[in-house]
Amino acid sequence: MAADKMREIRLSIPEELFNLCLPQQTQQHLSRARKEFLLAIRSIIDARIEMIEKSEARKSEPRRKIKVE
Numbered sequence: 001m002a003a004d005k006m007r008e009i010r011l012s013i014p015e016e017l018f019n020l021c022l023p024q025q026t027q028q029h030l031s032r033a034r035k036e037f038l039l040a041i042r043s044i045i046d047a048r049i050e051m052i053e054k055s056e057a058r059k060s061e062p063r064r065k066i067k068v069e
Helices: 015-021 024-060
Strands: none
């Protein structure tokens, strides 16, 4: 599907109506899924920060000349 033909649809409903429409167990699953998604994004960010810090540490190390015979 071409990107120019995609549309985003958002549905906002009051929390009281949301609670009436979905069983409690479903609400709990959705809440946990939202949390897991955010934790996944956090792990990506943490990994990227670690890569940047390692790169900066390598650049700041003094270089040594090694004599090759």
